[in-house]
Amino acid sequence: MTDFSGLAIAGRIATPDDADWDQARMAWNLAADQRPEAVAFVESAEDAAAVVRFAAENDLRVTAQGSGHGALSLRPLEGTILVKTERMRGVEVDPEAQTARVEAGVLSLELAEAAGAHGLASLPGSSPDVCVTGYTLGGGLSWFGRRYGFACNRLRAVELVTADGEARTVDAENEPDLFWALRGGGGSYGIVTALHLNLVPVAEAYGGALLFPAEVGAEGIRAYRDWAADVSDDVTSVVRFLRPPDIPDVPEFMRGKAMLTIDAVCIGDQAAGEAAIAPLREIGEPILDSFGQMPAPALCKIHMDPEQPVPGLGHHRALGELSDEAIDAFVGVAGPDSGTPLLLTELRQLGGALGRPDPEGGALSHLDAEWVMYGVGMAMGPEMSETVAGGLDRMHEAMESWGADGGYFNFADRPCDSDAILPPDVCSRLAEVKRTWDLDERIVGNHAVALDPAS
Ligand SMILES: Cc1cc2nc3c(=O)[nH]c(=O)nc-3n(C[C@H](O)[C@H](O)[C@H](O)COP(=O)(O)OP(=O)(O)OC[C@H]3O[C@@H](n4cnc5c(N)ncnc54)[C@H](O)[C@@H]3O)c2cc1C
DSSP: OOOGGGOOOSSEEEOTTSTTHHHHTOOSBTTOOOOOSEEEEOOSHHHHHHHHHHHHHTTOEEEEESSSTTGGGSOOOTTEEEEEOTTOOOEEEETTTTEEEEETTOBHHHHHHHHHTTTOBOOOOSOTTSBHHHHHHTOOOOTTHHHHOOGGGGEEEEEEEOTTSOEEEEESSSSHHHHHHHTTSOSSSOEEEEEEEEOBSOSEEEEEEEEEEGGGHHHHHHHHHHHHHHSOTTEEEEEEEEOOOSSTTSOGGGTTOOEEEEEEEEESOHHHHHHHHGGGGGSSOOSEEOOEEEEGGGGGGTTOOOSSOBOEEEEEEEEOOOOHHHHHHHHHHHSTTSOOOOSEEEEEEOOGGGTSOOTTOOSOSOOSOSEEEEEEEEOOSHHHHHHHHHHHHHHHHHTGGGBOSSOOGGGOOSOOOGGGTSOHHHHHHHHHHHHHHOTTOOEEOSSOOOSSTTO
């Protein structure tokens, strides 16, 4: 057992001897049973540097966590100090320059609100309480993605503590290879303490969700697919089967009902948004139509992602073209008669700026796929975990024929190395960066990069 009494930081070190250890080691994803050597609640770059140096002196590893949304994708944490950044919540917006400096623990909605106060927007995804850092290091598929690309490519600079215990700021001029790796290559290259981001001039947008009975099925998804093929890059959308449980936390009209939902955001004014969405309203009689012109921060909630910790198991697959046969297979495994145990099974449209190589971009410059499929089920206990995992496997296998190469880092919820997700040339370059900056593999991220990808 390591003696942590010699590790002094302004924040707090929690160890298994503490009465609140189970609380301290908990992640947002309650299905993750994290068992690190200690948890460091850091408050500054100095704290993070002290933890990394202590780890090096004691032959330990270090991994960072903002919220724990991605906790299930981590490998077991034996011999590892878990750095939690939740106390680092500062956001500074420079409205003139349209930029923000965001400390490592800031949540997506917090940044969106700070930027929104100046008529600007970040590139938020569907969850208001993912941490901006993990979301951005792994790519960042946002409601503005088809217009502005992955959030990681809006990074201007990153403040981090590298494996040698030094606090640095890297950007396109200073350590450009490390800066490149941090933009979509995940958290394996240092403990990030702050991000510097370019914001976008979007004060409001037309967004919301259409909820139909799931019985609109394959026909509804085909109509959606044909619509999505023609929309401009200002529109980013998702179609999914949703089965909220029959519990009091869920609004009564949705409880226990299988639905097909289409969520979208259209950058522009209300009239343009209404015109863009109009064809979708013809799919059927909606149970709910929540579309409207809204301030950009409100877009963080249109997908109705849980804002409290939940035990969710997820799995994903990147897909190419969504043919009629692909849609039939999807409905067969996720639709109203599928018997799936999953809470949701969705198809997010890529394309636009998400699909265009960006020569100035980072490790995830773009994604060579048309769609990304993502499924999630709630795992309350071992038996249900097994049932949900089986449902996820069936979803994944059913869509194999339409799969694209690789995957999407942030949706790869099961532990796997980067080479199962990112292209070989990207992994080779990431390995070079890892060898340069962390040959001892002191820093652990989710989806590690093999030091020698060829082996
Ligand atoms: C409900 C839900 C909705 C989601 N919606 C979207 C979406 O719309 N778009 C999208 O792209 N993704 C989405 N995701 C996926 C999400 O972006 C990933 O799970 C991401 O890893 C979350 O980042 P986090 O920091 O909150 O999670 P964490 O689990 O805290 O971190 C994940 C990983 O990021 C790295 N990391 C985090 N902080 C640091 C740091 N300070 N220094 C170095 N590395 C760090 C680590 O490798 C860590 O293992 C969603 C996930 C959920 C559960």
